[in-house]
Amino acid sequence: MKVLIEQGGVVIYPLLVASVIALAIIIERFFYFSRIRREIPEKIMQQVKQNLKNGKISESMKLLKKPYNPMYRILFNGILAWEKGYTEMEREMEELKMIVFPRMERRLPMLHFIGKMSPSLGLLGTVTGMIKTFHFLSLNVESQQLAQGISEALITTAFGLSISIPALAAYYYFMNKLEHVVKHTEKRELELIHYVQKLGDRHAQVQD
Numbered sequence: 192m193k194v195l196i197e198q199g200g201v202v203i204y205p206l207l208v209a210s211v212i213a214l215a216i217i218i219e220r221f222f223y224f225s226r227i228r229r230e231i232p233e234k235i236m237q238q239v240k241q242n243l244k245n246g247k248i249s250e251s252m253k254l255l256k257k258p259y260n261p262m263y264r265i266l267f268n269g270i271l272a273w274e275k276g277y278t279e280m281e282r283e284m285e286e287l288k289m290i291v292f293p294r295m296e297r298r299l300p301m302l303h304f305i306g307k308m309s310p311s312l313g314l315l316g317t318v319t320g321m322i323k324t325f326h327f328l329s330l331n332v333e334s335q336q337l338a339q340g341i342s343e344a345l346i347t348t349a350f351g352l353s354i355s356i357p358a359l360a361a362y363y364y365f366m367n368k369l370e371h372v373v374k375h376t377e378k379r380e381l382e383l384i385h386y387v388q389k390l391g392d393r394h395a396q397v398q399d
Contacts, residue, residue: 202316202347206309206354213305213358216298220361223295224368226259230375231266239266240386248273261291262376266383277387284380295369299362306358313351320344 235254242251252270257263269284321344 202312202319203350206312206316206347206350209305209309209312210350210354213302213354213361216302216305217357217361220298220302220365224365227368227372228260228262229368229371231262231379236379236382239270239383243270243273243387244390261295262372262379264291265376266379269380269383273387277384280387281380281384288376292369292373295372296366299365299369302358302362302365306355306362309351309354309358311351313348313355316347316351317344320347 239251239254242248242254248270252267255263255267255270257267265284265287268287269280272279272283320342
């Protein structure tokens with residue numbers, strides 16, 4: 192690492208900072224997403240519906256009481272408004288989605304920015320390294336000093352790419368998980384709303 196800093200020139204410092212930030216974001220988001228299941232199992236959904244049909248609202252809420260999982264939280268929030276009707280349930284779930292989904296995306300734009308910026312910083316190091324090399328050539332200096340400029344150019348380029356590739360790979364991995372969670376949540380949300388609406392229609396027919 193010491194040799195890398197010495198030979199990388201001034202551009203290596205922002206690249207080092209970017210690498211530390213990217214690593215911190217990747218670790219934090221990995222543990223965050225690892226606590227979230229990809230889907231609400233069909234078995235759980237059927238139990239929730241059955242409990243709602245039988246009027247066991249608290250039992251349905253117990254099945255969905257998982258505070259760290261946004262999919263469960265959104266449906267849980269909808270069932271809280273059960274007595275107000277399916278329109279109010281839908282509104283409550285939509286409002287929570289506007290809070291929860293942006294939280295899932297937190298820090299990912301920064302990771303994307305680092306992934307896109309790092310190669311440009313590496314290229315800047317390449318340019319400064321080549322400028323230094325041509326400067327040494329104009330002074331007819333020893334080959335060792337020429338090698339220093341070329342080394343700076345190659346190190347910064349390689350280091351920039353070594354940050355960019357894993358950062359962008361992690362970004363698209365997390366965004367893929369986020370997209371899947373959003374789509375699955377919306378699917379389960381519509382499923383719940385339609386079921387509650389159907390129950391309401393049946394109840395109205397019985398009363399008639």
